[in-house]
Amino acid sequence: MSMLNIELPGLSLKNPIMPASGCFGFGREYSQFYDLSMLGAIMIKATTVEPRFGNPTPRVAETTAGMLNAIGLQNPGLEKVISEELPWLAQYDVPIIANVAGSLEEDYVTVAKRISQAPNVHALELNISCPNVKEGGMAFGTIPEVARVLTRRVKEVSAVPVYVKLSPNVTNIVEMAKAIEAGGADGITMINTLVGMRLDLKTGKPILANRTGGLSGPAIKPVALRMIYEVSQAVDLPVIGMGGISSAEDVIEFFYAGASAVAVGTANFVDPFVCPTIIEQLPALIAQLGFDHISECTGRSWKQHGQLAYHRA
Amino acid sequence: MIKKEVCKIISQKEIASDIYELTVEAEFVSEIKTPGQFVHIRVGNGWDLLLRRPISISSFDKTLNQFTMIYRKEGKGTSCLAEMVPGMELDILGPLGNGFPVEEAEIGDTALLVGGGIGVPPLYELSKQLRAKGVKVVHVLGFQTESAVFYEQEFGETGVTYVATVDGSYGTKGFVTDVIDSRDLSFDCIYSCGPTPMLRALEQRYAGKKMFLSLEERMGCGIGACFACVCKQADDPSGVSYKKVCSDGPVFRAGEVLI
Numbered sequence: 001m002s003m004l005n006i007e008l009p010g011l012s013l014k015n016p017i018m019p020a021s022g023c024f025g026f027g028r029e030y031s032q033f034y035d036l037s038m039l040g041a042i043m044i045k046a047t048t049v050e051p052r053f054g055n056p057t058p059r060v061a062e063t064t065a066g067m068l069n070a071i072g073l074q075n076p077g078l079e080k081v082i083s084e085e086l087p088w089l090a091q092y093d094v095p096i097i098a099n100v101a102g103s104l105e106e107d108y109v110t111v112a113k114r115i116s117q118a119p120n121v122h123a124l125e126l127n128i129s130c131p132n133v134k135e136g137g138m139a140f141g142t143i144p145e146v147a148r149v150l151t152r153r154v155k156e157v158s159a160v161p162v163y164v165k166l167s168p169n170v171t172n173i174v175e176m177a178k179a180i181e182a183g184g185a186d187g188i189t190m191i192n193t194l195v196g197m198r199l200d201l202k203t204g205k206p207i208l209a210n211r212t213g214g215l216s217g218p219a220i221k222p223v224a225l226r227m228i229y230e231v232s233q234a235v236d237l238p239v240i241g242m243g244g245i246s247s248a249e250d251v252i253e254f255f256y257a258g259a260s261a262v263a264v265g266t267a268n269f270v271d272p273f274v275c276p277t278i279i280e281q282l283p284a285l286i287a288q289l290g291f292d293h294i295s296e297c298t299g300r301s302w303k304q305h306g307q308l309a310y311h312r313a
Numbered sequence: 314m315i316k317k318e319v320c321k322i323i324s325q326k327e328i329a330s331d332i333y334e335l336t337v338e339a340e341f342v343s344e345i346k347t348p349g350q351f352v353h354i355r356v357g358n359g360w361d362l363l364l365r366r367p368i369s370i371s372s373f374d375k376t377l378n379q380f381t382m383i384y385r386k387e388g389k390g391t392s393c394l395a396e397m398v399p400g401m402e403l404d405i406l407g408p409l410g411n412g413f414p415v416e417e418a419e420i421g422d423t424a425l426l427v428g429g430g431i432g433v434p435p436l437y438e439l440s441k442q443l444r445a446k447g448v449k450v451v452h453v454l455g456f457q458t459e460s461a462v463f464y465e466q467e468f469g470e471t472g473v474t475y476v477a478t479v480d481g482s483y484g485t486k487g488f489v490t491d492v493i494d495s496r497d498l499s500f501d502c503i504y505s506c507g508p509t510p511m512l513r514a515l516e517q518r519y520a521g522k523k524m525f526l527s528l529e530e531r532m533g534c535g536i537g538a539c540f541a542c543v544c545k546q547a548d549d550p551s552g553v554s555y556k557k558v559c560s561d562g563p564v565f566r567a568g569e570v571l572i
Contacts, residue, residue: 029538051553058531060541269534
């Protein structure tokens with residue numbers, strides 16, 4: 001019997017480990033290292049209506065135990081994702097979570113409507129939290145009412161459950177979570193990157209051409225844990241947690257905080273095998289901690305003794 | 314095929330001021346296809362120095378399963394790397410990218426190999442392979458100053474080698490282009506690796522010549538997944554067409570991408 005299977009809206013996961021959007025492209029590069037069917041799901045790179053080139057380079061800068069990125073939602077556009085990337089991914093037995101982005105409300109609606117009809121797309125991840133684009137992106141994710149209305153509009157047209165990816169760049173993340181719950185979201189993914197900056201020692205200027213970028217990696221893990229801890233208690237939606245996960249131990253910590261599944265992002269760049277390694281190591285760790293199933297870990301940081309696990313398959 | 318391997322350090326020595334030559338043993342040496350490919354090295358076992366460091370392969374030996382890299386000790390990562398000694402192990406991803414096309418130079422041709430600073434190393438394996446094929450090689454190597462000069466003798470074994478230093482402390486004073494002008498060098502094709510302004514100058518001055526340039530860009534994953542190291546295609550300068558330096562390059566035909 002599996003210790004790792006998880007049922008979430010739209011998603012029957014053989015395990016709760018998936019690569020995070022933007023850190024895995026559309027899977028092609030990582031398919032040379034392992035069978036993508038091993039993964040719980042794949043969150044594909046953000047898709048917009050039209051193709052986007054993204055920001056000028058340099059687009060990345062290392063920080064202590066982390067990195068800044070300002071890619072700028074580079075992607076081949078809706079038509080190519082539907083005609084090339086998703087059919088290619090269909091050879092694998094793995095549900096796809098399509099990350100949907102845009103500059104205007106209409107863009108999100110257009111992408112959501114079309115991409116949610118692809119047979120292997122089992123859920124959408126509404127990207128209202130990208131810090132690296134001038135219009136849209138994070139602007140939708142920092143004003144509760146705007147986020148609620150956008151979630152509602154996307155829910156109306158989506159053929160699959162809608163998860164909303166929250167930005168940590170807000171004063172009150174619980175307020176944001178409640179707003180998208182009121183908008184009809186089926187789940188939450190959190191956290192996106194934190195806005196940060198690095199300066200060049202010789203020139204005194206920002207290293208990134210975009211000046212600022214999104215901070216990711218192990219450095220942001222404590223922030224993600226705190227926010228998931230707060231949000232998972234305040235709303236009645238499952239949380240897919242992310243933010244600096246690089247080991248099986250990190251996964252358990254995210255579950256304790258309140259996550260029902262997790263995504264691994266930056267760690268894929270460091271170790272292309274990080275997802276299969278974590279999947280392999282989890283059962284022994286879960287058993288060692290005294291659990292029969294990983295779902296028993298969800299919300300352990302705040303649940304009272306005897307409360308049942310939330311999403312036991 | 315790209316492999317992730319724990320590689321044993323065979324040797325490491327400082328061959329010029331802050332310039333290190335590092336040789337490791339790796340099974341994936343058998344997978345190296347062209348000179349100018351690179352590897353992605355994880356420095357240390359912790360997460361403080363998070364990202365891997367891309368370093369070009371300067372030479373390899375398939376019978377010994379060894380390859381050599383030459384890098385400049387500059388930031389935290391390369392400083393940490395420079396501390397390592399033979400017998401220690403490194404987590405390396407490789408071989409990555411597409412290198413210089415040796416087949417583009419015909420037997421009897423003269424190939425001009427132009428290197429700038431830490432862009433010089435990948436030209437060494439290229440030079441050996443071109444020479445072995447029967448191509449005449451001429452090297453023009455540019456450095457900041459005399460103490461930074463390396464591999465002049467090694468390059469000298471495969472072909473005429475000219476050195477330029479910016480401060481004039483060794484060889485010709487000035488840039489690589491000053492050497493090409495003053496020596497009135499003639500050639501059939503150019504292979505180059507070095508700072509972007511140098512590559513740009515070569516591309517402009519020798520437009521129409523057969524030329525291959527190795528680009529450098531800050532990288533994330535090194536395998537084409539993160540879209541950190543993209544550049545625009547020259548035939549679509551304001552559009553969305555792109556190439557990834559890590560997986561489509563790092564070597565491009567001149568005129569293929571905007572540099």
